[in-house]
Amino acid sequence: xxxILLRMVLAVTAxxxxxxxxxxxxxxxxxxxxxxxxVVGQNFPNFGFTINPNGSERDAVGPPGSTTCTGWSPxxxxxxCNVWGQNHVQPATANPDGSGFRLLNPARxxxxxxxxxxxxxxxxxxxxxxxxxPAQAGLYSIRAADGRxxxxxxxxxxxxxxxxxxxxxxxxxxxxxxxxxxxxGVLFSAHGNGTGRVRLSPRRWSVIDLGFFDRSGAxxxxxxxRAAFAAFNPSVNKTALFVVNANGTGLRRVTxxxxxxxxxxxxxxxxxxxxxxxxxxxxxxxxxxxxxxLRQLTFTANSVQSLTPVxxxxxxxxxxxxxxxxxxxxxxxxxxxxxRNGTGLFRVTKLPTFVFARGGAFFYSWE
Numbered sequence: 257x258x259x260i261l262l263r264m265v266l267a268v269t270a271x272x273x274x275x276x277x278x279x280x281x282x283x284x285x286x287x288x289x290x291x292x293x294x295v296v297g298q299n300f301p302n303f304g305f306t307i308n309p310n311g312s313e314r315d316a317v318g319p320p321g322s323t324t325c326t327g328w329s330p331x332x333x334x335x336x337c338n339v340w341g342q343n344h345v346q347p348a349t350a351n352p353d354g355s356g357f358r359l360l361n362p363a364r365x366x367x368x369x370x371x372x373x374x375x376x377x378x379x380x381x382x383x384x385x386x387x388x389x390p391a392q393a394g395l396y397s398i399r400a401a402d403g404r405x406x407x408x409x410x411x412x413x414x415x416x417x418x419x420x421x422x423x424x425x426x427x428x429x430x431x432x433x434x435x436x437x438x439x440x441g442v443l444f445s446a447h448g449n450g451t452g453r454v455r456l457s458p459r460r461w462s463v464i465d466l467g468f469f470d471r472s473g474a475x476x477x478x479x480x481x482r483a484a485f486a487a488f489n490p491s492v493n494k495t496a497l498f499v500v501n502a503n504g505t506g507l508r509r510v511t512x513x514x515x516x517x518x519x520x521x522x523x524x525x526x527x528x529x530x531x532x533x534x535x536x537x538x539x540x541x542x543x544x545x546x547x548x549x550l551r552q553l554t555f556t557a558n559s560v561q562s563l564t565p566v567x568x569x570x571x572x573x574x575x576x577x578x579x580x581x582x583x584x585x586x587x588x589x590x591x592x593x594x595x596r597n598g599t600g601l602f603r604v605t606k607l608p609t610f611v612f613a614r615g616g617a618f619f620y621s622w623e
Contacts, residue, residue, distance in 0.1 A: 292623040293352055294575060294604065295335050296591065297325035299617040301608060304337050306352050309568075309575075309593055309622070311604050317354040324619065325350075326370070326471075329400070330377045332623040338369050343387050345369050347380060347403065352623075360403025366392055371471055371619075372422040373400060379407075379448075381420045381430060386412070395420045395432055397448060409450045410434070421471060423448070425480040429502070431456075433463040433474065441465055443474055443485050445502060454504050461487035464495060464518050468617045469564045469577075472519040477526055477545075482506075484520040484529045484545070495534050499545055510547040517541075519564050524571040528596065532563040540565045540576050542596060553598045554578075562592070568622045572596060575604075575622050591620065 295317075297304040304317040304325030317325050318337050325337040334349045339359065347370040350357040360380075370382035379397045386393030395409040395418045409430055410418045415437035422431055430448060433441040441463035446453040457463050464473050464486045474485035481502055488495045497517035500507045511517050516534035522545075523529065530542045533552075538561035540554040553574065554562035565576040574596060579589045591604040607618070 292332055294591070294620060294622050295325050295328055295352075296605075296607075297323075297337065297619040298607065299324055299340075302340060304335070306335060306354070307605055309573075309604060310602075314605065315352070315354045317350050318348065318357055323348075324617075326619040327372055327621040328623045329373050330375055334400075336370060336373065336380065343367075347382060347398070349400070360398065360400075362403075364403070364406075366396075366406075368396060368398070370398070371420065374423045374427045375425055376427055379405075379423075379427075381409075381423060383418060383420055385417075390414065394418055395430070395450075397430075407449060409446065409448065419465065419473075421474045422476060424476050424502070425478060429480075431474060431476055431483055433457075433465070435463075435465060439465070441487075443483070443487075445483070454502070456483055456500050456502075456504050457485060457487055457498070458507060460491060461489050461496075461498075463487050466518060466564065469519070469619065471619065472521060472532075472564045472566070475520055475522045475529075477522050478524055479526065482545075484510075484522050486517045486520045486531060497529060497531050497543065499529070508547070510543055510545065511550070515541075515550070521566050523567050523596075524569055528571075530565040530567065530574050530596075532565065538563055540574065540594070542574075551598060553594050553596075554601075564618075566620065566622065568593070573600070575620060577607075577618060577620075 293306045295306050302321055304323045305314055307314040322340045323337050325335050327336045337348045338345050339348050345367050348359045367384050367387045368382040370380040372381045380400050382396050384392050393412040397407045399405040412418045417435045420432040429445045431445050433443050435441040443457035443463045444453050484499050494513040495516040496509050497511040498509055517531045518534040519532040521530050528542050533539050533541050540562045541552050543550045559581045561579045565574045573593050575593050578592050580587050589607040594601045
């Protein structure tokens with residue numbers, strides 16, 4: 257999708273640009289099911305597959321070269337993917353082994369890229385760039401069973417982009433950010449029909465959109481009472497991790513400005529947030545939601561960066577991406593897991609080099 261790809265390119269040439277001091281200006285709430293397989297998707301090159309955490313049983317999903325898979329249904333029985341065409345994208349679901357691949361309502365004249373399920377598994381949260389009609393740009397939800405029952409949540413003003421992070425744990429609200437043409441992002445929550453909008457981010461801070469991993473910038477707490485997000489303050493050129501109540505009160509910065517943060521994912525147990533540090537070192541950290549017990553989990557040389565961590569459903573391990581560089585040129589990557597205490601580092605699988613100049617992006621989620 258043209259605007260998505262442009263946003264990804266502008267956002268950063270992945271972590272290499274971050275390490276050089278550039279900040280990209282958004283993620284989606286990851287609703288876990290059973291602690292089992294991992295789903296992985298990538299843009300440029302496009303692919304989707306599922307794999308066990310020990311690296312076995314890697315199963316391709318969807319048409320090769322045009323499919324990007326993004327997440328699991330809450331019960332772990334289905335994989336959510338998106339199929340790319342010329343000036344169009346549409347959601348699909350499949351079984352974990354790649355069988356039963358099914359486009360959802362392919363006759364609809366609306367580009368929809370879907371990232372997350374509602375907690376009850378009945379609906380999908382999607383966004384449209386308005387490729388066929390700019391007035392259609394915004395956030396939507398559809399029925400997961402057949403792609404019908406379209407409900408519009410937001411209407412993006414011209415030049416703006418609305419990025420949805422996910423449904424609240426009780427399914428009543430949606431967490432999303434609106435980015436203006438200059439990349440400044442504001443975090444909101446709203447009811448599933450778009451009403452009752454509440455601003456969650458402070459005015460001097462912009463929610464961070466990594467672009468190459470849309471879902472990782474903000475997340476609901478497991479009980480839905482709070483949200484965590486990473487943001488950038490251009491006046492001081494610093495990033496930070498924040499926690500805020502769901503009604504917009506009680507904003508708290510939980511990382512020092514010297515540390516920085518460019519992603520945020522809440523642990524299933526509710527006591528920790530894992531994030532990517534920025535910008536002198538791009539590594540994986542965890543911190544208590546009150547700001548205490550900050551811990552660095554990954555340690556690598558300057559030519560290797562560890563980023564965009566997400567949790568296993570039981571909260572004991574973290575899945576993250578590691579990128580390798582020759583200078584500032586990416587040379588390949590891999591998915592790793594590590595214990596929340598920093599032990600047990602394990603490489604799950606190698607990944608091809610992203611073509612960031614074309615808007616390369618990746619997605620992964622643990623069932």
